[in-house]
Amino acid sequence: MQVTVISPEASMFDGEADAVVAPAFDGQVGILPNHAPFMTLLGEGTLTVRRAETVSRFSVRGGFLQVVENRVRVVTEHVQGETHAP
C-alpha cells in the first residue's frame, strides 16, 4: 500500500509499505494492506512504517491518519523523521 507522511513544511515520506503503526489519540493503531476506509486523530508518539526489512520511524504530534483504498495518509503538524535499517 501507498504511504505518505506530510507535514506543513514538507513531505517526509512517500512510498510503498507493508505495515504502518501509528499513535492514535487513544492508543496505537496498526494498518495493514486492504484496511477499510478509516480516519483517526493522532496523539503523540512514534509512527513506524515498515517495508520488508526496512523500518522508518518518525516522531509525530497531532494531525490525523487517513486510509482510503490502500492509500495511507499521515498528516501531522510536527514530524521528526529518521530512517533506520533494522
Place this chain on the structure above:
Amino acid sequence: MAKSRQLKGRIRSVQNTRKITKTMELVATSKLKRAQDRVIAARPYAEALRQVIADLFTPDLADRFPLLRQPAPPAKGGPSRAALILLTSNRGLAGGFNSNLIKEARRRIETLEQQGHTVELFGVGKKGIGFFKYLGRKMALERTDIGDRPKAEHAGEIAEPLIEAFAAGQLASVDLIQARFISALQTPPATIRILPVETPAEGKGVSRNYILAPNAEAILERLLPLYVRNAVYRGMVETAAAEHGARRTAMKNATDNAGDILELLKRTYNRQRQAQITQEIAEIVGGAAALQG
C-alpha cells in the same frame, strides 16, 4: 577637459551601481529558487487538510463550531474588534512589493472601519510595521524576527491567540494580507479571510463509509485550528517567495537601466575625446602650415 573627467567619474559610479544590482539580482534568484521549493512543499499538507475538512463537513455542523460561525455585525451587538495580519518583508529594494501590500492593508482597514469595526493590526515584517508606526497607528503585534524562512511554528504563534479570541467571541473576523506567488513576475497582494473559516462548498458529509475515530465532530474540531494555522503558514511562505521574485524583477530592471545609462555616458565620453583629438590635430596642422609660411 574637466567635462571628460566628470564623465569618467559618472561612468565609474554607474558601473558600481550596476555591479551591486546585478549581485542582488543573482542573490534573489537563488533565494527565490529555495523559497519556491518551500511553497511547493507546503502544498500537499494544505490540500490534504482541505480535502478532509470538505469530506467531513456538513452544513448542519456549521453552527456547532465556533471557528465556522459568522458573528453578528457590530451594529447588532456582535464583537467590534477585527484583526488584520499584515505580512511584509524585512528588507526593501523589491520594487513596489511592500507598498502594494501596505496599500492593500489600508484599503482593507478602511472597509472594516466603515462596517463599524475597530481594527487591530498584527504586523509581520519591518516594512509594514514601520509604515503604520509612522502613521501613528498602534500595532497589536510586531514580529520582525521571522524573515524569509518562516516555519510552521511561527504561524502557530501568530494564529493561536487569534483562534482563541475568535472562538471566545471577542473577534469579529481575522484577515490576512499577503502576497500571492503566481510567478516570479506576478506577485499581487491579496486579502484572505482566515476566520471565520470559509466553509467548503462541496461539503456533502461523510461519503466514503469511513470508520471515524472518535467521530466526525471531534476530528473537525481538532483539524479546523490546524487549517487556520496552515493558512497563515502558507501566506508567510508565499509572501517570502513573492518577495524574492519581486526583488529579482526590480533588480533586473535596475541593472538593465544602469546598462542603458552606461552606454549613453560612454558614447558621450568617446565623442568628446574624439572631438578633442581632432581639434589637437587641427592645431598641429595649422601650426605647421604657419611655420612653412
